[in-house]
Amino acid sequence: MSDARSGLGGAAQPAPGWLAARLPLAAWYRAVWLDHQVPENLPFACSFGAMVGVALAVLTLSGIWLGLAYVPTPGGAALSMVEYARTVPFGWLMVDLHRDGATMLFIVVYWALFHGIYHAAYRNRRELAWVIEIVRFAAFLVVGFYGFAMTGGPDAQAAMLAMAAHVATVPVIGVSAAQDFLGGDGLGPTSVAHMTMAHVAIGFLVLLIAALGYAAVRVAPPQPGPLVPRAAYAPQLFGAFLLFALIFGLIITVDPGLGYPVAPVLPDALAVPLQSVPPWYLLVFHGFARAGLTPGGGAFLTILALVLVGALPWLDRGEGSAVGARPVYAGFVVVLALDVAVLAIAAAAPAGGVWSAVVDLATIWFFIHFLVVTPLVTMFERPRAATTMGVA
């Protein structure tokens, strides 16, 4: 008992409280977050990236709440959520928090990915942290897809069938995996229950992956240059939270469907969508699927794209990582971001005509960027002197 106090050389350290002596939560929070040494002049984007945590908290809590009312059957999926939104006080808010929470998550995640690529966030022993971030991103996409499938309208049913066709092209296990995915030989009474289970299970797994990723960043050596504890970023984090919450609030207030129908179209044998359009955050991969021509080709391109982004620490042959040190490469990264935006827009357009050609070209450039541009440009561009650090 006495050594707890005398062990610190008699310094005026207060005795730990009952809880702190048994489960030092506050001390962990201090050590893991507040006192973590980060570069002094981080851009605002880093604080905005931390809002992934807020988005995940909103999604998890509203998701648990909605799960209590959701009926995972072909006829019940859409109807149960519509009735919940209309009849339960603030039910609409739960639905919108979840639907638009996904939008907020992907706004932050896509922004953080761009920022990470632009600033070479995988440098300085952060390769594994980067790979985990891409795995986390892939898991977000999977959860997002399952969530879309769970909405139960004709679009969602078409998407489930398309995804089963993708899965079936995997060699050896594909056909039976596709049947497992749908819970039978086609859409059946249990299909939606399968989607639900996967959405929930992977949804919670994501939290674990996110924690692992943070742990990997946490043990990486501090970035070169002057450091400050993260607590110094409280004003920036506050600002980032405000920005996040304002965008979130504006979306829910003005257009919770983001241009798509606000309520799901109830499944109806007569209403077969000509082309199913997924939520915006899946559009890039929808584009790959279209450019891949066959289901197998689409699945291959999607997986290849994720693997290539994850392999950036090794595709990037150069040294420099700091802002402005590699202007040519930075220019190409911006072009990549534009390319991805164009791909998403084109993928949402009706198939055929000019837009199909745009989908193909944007897809081709995406892969050229990673397979040709990145290795060559980073190999030959001489980095200027590093000035500031762009990532924590």
Add this chain to the structure above:
Amino acid sequence: MRAILVGLAVLLPAVAFAGAPQFGFQSWFGGFDKAELQVGFATYQANCARCHSLNLVSPGDLQSLGLTPAQVTALLAKGKPPALSKTKPDAGGAIAGDLSLYEAGHRRGAAAVFDLMTGYRPALPNMTMLPGHYYNIAYPGGQIAMAPALQPGSVMLADGKAASVPVMAHDVAAFLAWTADPTLDERKATGLRAIFFLLVLGVVGFVVMATRMTR
């Protein structure tokens, strides 16, 4: 250059919205107009309820249209109001679907219903019409199995005059926007309060932090 931009900024919306029916609730922060909704409900009762159900609307919901509890009980006392009938009669083989969520499933929402209601034209001489179909310029393919439904004189306005067809079309479209998204008003009011709260929180937060740092 600037004049051109300003001109475009004025002209483009003017062109885009010319002739389109105005629905206040389609603007960023606008809500439903109760008087419109009531005319729309009356129009629906008189002209559509015969064929189309509204399965997701319960009698109690009608109170938020401004109907008094007494009016709702009176409606219920007359037997199940046709507006809330759960059956779907069909007209000549074509199915008259449930309209509760019709507008929620359409990008153009209320404007789509307004255009459909006012889109009937006499069939052109060179057209071969399917039996039991009517020419409607707003319907994909131009031939719809629903006869023009809005009967002039079927709905009385508060001032005692009969509602014209465009007025009925407009207000029934607004009413169906309400059935598709009945919590719109509550959502916008709550959202605006939240945004206002965040702005105040932001100002207070930054003032506090600024004073702490200068000290």
